[in-house]
Amino acid sequence: MSRLAVAGELATVLAHELNQPLAAVCLQADMAALLATESTSTGLRAALGEVAEQSHRAAEIVRSIRQTVRRTDVERGPVDLNEVVRVVARLLEWRARRTGVSVELNLADPLPPTYGDRVQLEQVLFNLLQNAIEAVETVHGPRVVVMETAPVGAWLTVRVRDTGPGLTDPERVFEQFYTTKPEGMGLGLAISRSIVTAHGGVLTAAPRPEGGAEFTCILPIYREEKG
Ligand code: ADP
Numbered sequence: 001m002s003r004l005a006v007a008g009e010l011a012t013v014l015a016h017e018l019n020q021p022l023a024a025v026c027l028q029a030d031m032a033a034l035l036a037t038e039s040t041s042t043g044l045r046a047a048l049g050e051v052a053e054q055s056h057r058a059a060e061i062v063r064s065i066r067q068t069v070r071r072t073d074v075e076r077g078p079v080d081l082n083e084v085v086r087v088v089a090r091l092l093e094w095r096a097r098r099t100g101v102s103v104e105l106n107l108a109d110p111l112p113p114t115y116g117d118r119v120q121l122e123q124v125l126f127n128l129l130q131n132a133i134e135a136v137e138t139v140h141g142p143r144v145v146v147m148e149t150a151p152v153g154a155w156l157t158v159r160v161r162d163t164g165p166g167l168t169d170p171e172r173v174f175e176q177f178y179t180t181k182p183e184g185m186g187l188g189l190a191i192s193r194s195i196v197t198a199h200g201g202v203l204t205a206a207p208r209p210e211g212g213a214e215f216t217c218i219l220p221i222y223r224e225e226k227g
Contacts, residue, residue, distance in 0.1 A: 011065055012065075012066075014065075015062045015065040015066045016066070018058075018062050019059075019062055019066070022055065022058055022059045022062060023059065025055045025058075026052070026055045026056055026059055029048065029051045029052035029055050029056075030052055032048050032051070032052075033045070033048040033049055033051075033052045036048050050094065053091070054091070057091060060119050061119065061123065063119070064117070064119040064120060064123070075117055075118070075119075076115065076116055076117055077115070077116075077118075078113035078114070078115055078222045078224075079113055079114050079115065079116055079117075079118045079121055079222075080111070080113050081111060081113070081114055081121070081149050081156055081158055081219070082107045082108075082109070082111050082149055084118065084121050084122050084125055085105060085107060085125060085147050085149060085158065086105070086107075087122060088122055088125045088126045088129055088147075089103050089105060089129065089147060091126065092126070092129050092130060092133060095130075095133060096133050096145070099133075099137050099143070100143055101133050101136055101137065101143040101144070101145060102143065102144055102145070103129070103133070103145045103146075103147065104144065104145070104146045104147070105146075105147050105148075106146060106147070106148040106149075107147075107148070107149045108149050108150045108151060111149055111150075111151060111156065112151060112156070112221045112222070112223075113221070113222045114156050114199070114201075114219040114220060114221060114222050115199075115220070115222035116199040116219075117199075120195045120199075121195070121199070121219075123191075123192070123195065124192040124195050124196060124203070124217065125147075125158065125160070125217075127188040127189065127191075127192045128160040128192065128215050128217070129145065129147065129160060130188075131188065131189070131215075132145040132160050132161075132162035132164065132213070132215075133145060133162075134164075134181070135162050135164025135165060135212075135213060136162050136163050136164045136212075137164075138164060138165055139163070139164055139165055141163065142163050143163065144162070144163050145160065145161065145162045145163075146159075146160070146161045146162075147159070147160050148160075148161070151221065152218075154220060154221050155201075155218050155219065155220060155221060156218070156219050156220075156221055157216060157217065157218050157219075158216075158217045158219070159214060159215065159216050159217075160214070160215045160217075161208065161212060161213075161214045162212045162213055162214075163211060163212040164212050164213060165212075166207040166208065166211055166212050166213050167205055167206070167207045167213045168207075170204070170205040170206055170207065170213075171205075173189050173205055174189050174190055174193050174203075174205070175190065176190040177190075178190075189203075189205075196217055196219065199219055199220075200219070200220050201217060201218050201219035201220065202216075202217075202218045203215070203216070203217050203218075204216050204218075
């Protein structure tokens with residue numbers, strides 16, 4: 001608990017300190033992207049567009065951390081999980097492409113919305129996809145990650161399946177500070193699970209019989225009150 005409290009303190013300080021430089025980076029990235037529209041290099045334009053998008057996302061994460069820590073109301077509303085999956089897949093596309101990982105989306109259409117904080121749910125799926133990409137990078141053979149959404153009764157499921165080394169102890173991965181990565185913090189899945197739980201859902205992990213891991217996030221369908 002005290003290590004988690006320290007991590008919380010650290011997050012508060014970091015979020016505070018990062019706020020101003022990030023705002024500056026966002027502004028400069030937007031300006032550079034605007035200026036580059038004149039340029040003939042599409043590669044340069046794409047790179048600047050990526051810098052702008054990633055810096056805005058970082059600023060959103062900082063905003064979300066500050067809100068959570070300050071315990072002001074987080075922004076809640078209906079959330080389209082397909083859209084969350086698409087955003088996250090796009091953000092990690094370059095990362096996956098660099099190491100030859102293919103990310104396949106299998107999205108139910110139409111999909112009713114869930115209810116909650118979009119940025120927090122993005123963080124959850126970002127974590128799951130990043131972990132899956134990192135997992136498949138450690139093995140030889142097919143490097144495939146599948147993200148799938150589906151409605152099941154009053155619930156929505158999002159599954160992230162990979163062809164990585166799999167999981168020997170699926171519950172262990174949700175423990176705070178459990179990590180097998182040299183640069184890992186071991187907090188991603190612990191935080192993801194608490195976010196999903198706070199949304200009235202469940203986050204579980206399982207090894208796949210054919211190898212690799214599967215993470216399943218179950219969230220309630222949002223139904224608008226009538227009348
Ligand atoms: P971190 O990524 O910083 O290590 P996480 O909480 O996100 O923290 O993950 C904890 C650990 O769970 C990872 O270090 C890894 O050992 C294991 N893990 C997570 N996702 C997968 C996966 N898709 N396949 C295999 N192992 C995984």
